[in-house]
Amino acid sequence: MKHLLSSTAFIVLNKELARQIGLKEAILLADLISKEEYFISKGMTDGWFFNTEENIQEDTTLTPFQQRKCLKTLKKNEIIQVKRKGIPAKQYFKINEQQVMKFLNNLSSTNFTSINKNKEIKIINKYFKKPKVEEVSNYCLERNNNIDAAAFCDFYESKDWFVGKSKMKDWKAAVRNWERTEKKKPKTMSKLHSQINAWQQAKKLL
Numbered sequence: 001m002k003h004l005l006s007s008t009a010f011i012v013l014n015k016e017l018a019r020q021i022g023l024k025e026a027i028l029l030a031d032l033i034s035k036e037e038y039f040i041s042k043g044m045t046d047g048w049f050f051n052t053e054e055n056i057q058e059d060t061t062l063t064p065f066q067q068r069k070c071l072k073t074l075k076k077n078e079i080i081q082v083k084r085k086g087i088p089a090k091q092y093f094k095i096n097e098q099q100v101m102k103f104l105n106n107l108s109s110t111n112f113t114s115i116n117k118n119k120e121i122k123i124i125n126k127y128f129k130k131p132k133v134e135e136v137s138n139y140c141l142e143r144n145n146n147i148d149a150a151a152f153c154d155f156y157e158s159k160d161w162f163v164g165k166s167k168m169k170d171w172k173a174a175v176r177n178w179e180r181t182e183k184k185k186p187k188t189m190s191k192l193h194s195q196i197n198a199w200q201q202a203k204k205l206l
Helices: 015-021 023-041 053-060 064-076 097-105 133-143 149-158 171-184 191-205
Strands: 080-085 090-095 113-115 121-123
Touching: 015 023, 015 097, 023 053, 023 064, 023 090, 053 064, 064 080, 133 149, 133 171, 149 171
Parallel strands: none
Antiparallel strands: 080 090, 113 121
């Protein structure tokens, strides 16, 4: 969605969306998506992020009155959720990406982001929460795979939880992949086991 509706240096609007919900509403939505991406890069995982009327006005030139009117339309169309929380209270937003996709595509989206050959826009699950060692350990015990959970977490922590050039999306899948890799490794015999094995073989010859 980000390459269609927002950018860091300027606001990019989708014309079809602007036709359906209004120009100012599309501008505000694009700005909120840009803000959402900023908070995702800072580790936000539940989809909720805050923004202020002053900041929105600075970025979009929309006055607080215009913003409230646009928010009313966006909420009516179930494109965003808004709530106030914290002390002092801040206004938090959550974007319903599937609803945005319905406006753009007229279809229900699934779980990943990209534009396929038929130019259908789909959504990626972009929120990744890195697991705790205990979570990995419990999952490994459940699978009885003898994986060192601490070593797994240290390895991916050193890579900022990237798999190749992409941010990890599913740590459980990474555990299963690690498990398969471990199974393919040749089992090496320790020096002690080697000596015991040699002694047992020699004993048979006596």
